[in-house]
Amino acid sequence: MKLLEDRIQKDGLILNDDILKVDSFLNHQVDPALMMEIGKEFARIFADTNADRILTVESSGIAPAVMAGYVMDLPVVFARKHKSLTLPDNVYTADVFSFTKQVKNKIIIDKRFLHPDENILIIDDFLANGQAVYGLLDITKAAGANIQGVGIVIEKTFQRGRKLLDENNIRVEALARISEFKDGKVVFTED
């Protein structure tokens, strides 16, 4: 998605060989017009699916997922990161390890909002090590629902998330695929 790649090139901050900060338009400050274009692009890419529901994780997944849900006319459920020791009743839960923060979070989704045999589309802002997406896949499987695909705004192809998903035959579509950071620039992979 050229609009997104151009924006990453212009406003992304490369902190080191692994970390790209896009907090000026995606995950702290949000550009709503760009989010709408991202939503339209997910709708176009996944037009051949028949999803019943979109899942994402708070907080950075919410804006792109809600825009995709708007264009596709689907409800969006954002998994909550659960902090307290006691779990509420009637939730699906999965562990998600954050490499950036070096902490393990539990994410939870209320069982009222995910049902057996539903078709699920997962949307998230980043795919790096794939932990958040994996948590959502675990929850989807536990609910007996079907994964139709995973839509990612920005993928770092040099980390292991994509490999894990490919090995499990999950369809992954990323709007911008980064292969490396070189000379202070982002290098994108051509599909």
Place this chain on the structure above:
Amino acid sequence: MKLLEDRIQKDGLILNDDILKVDSFLNHQVDPALMMEIGKEFARIFADTNADRILTVESSGIAPAVMAGYVMDLPVVFARKHKSLTLPDNVYTADVFSFTKQVKNKIIIDKRFLHPDENILIIDDFLANGQAVYGLLDITKAAGANIQGVGIVIEKTFQRGRKLLDENNIRVEALARISEFKDGKVVFTED
């Protein structure tokens, strides 16, 4: 906003005299089409302002704020709840006490995304005791920016948030104003 009041009456769960759960369309599962209507309504109500930026707090404020930002063509910044003990550099910070969870959170906004003399609109999902909105007001003042108004999706008028804002001459506009819960029904205030 009749569409919203009807939805609250239909899908809201009254847990006790104080707590209304709207997690089927606002803060766990999200109805994107409703969020767009909410965004349009905020744009209509605040058409007489000249805001430069919308502020909200993760996570439940993001969907309505981003839709309002889309309709009004404004950037949206969501304050992050900060968990670690050490603060990053170059952030504005405020303490926010959650009565529901009985914990104090710090919220932070990067100084790159809030500037002196800017005109700010605050949007959040709920106004009850007003703690989250107060945190955003504190940050806006600390930045030397101007508050143009506060837009709330659902206000519980019987809690003290509105009173505190009125005493400080802050313009508050709520799309649904709840005066009480009676016989298992939500009673709305007429403005």
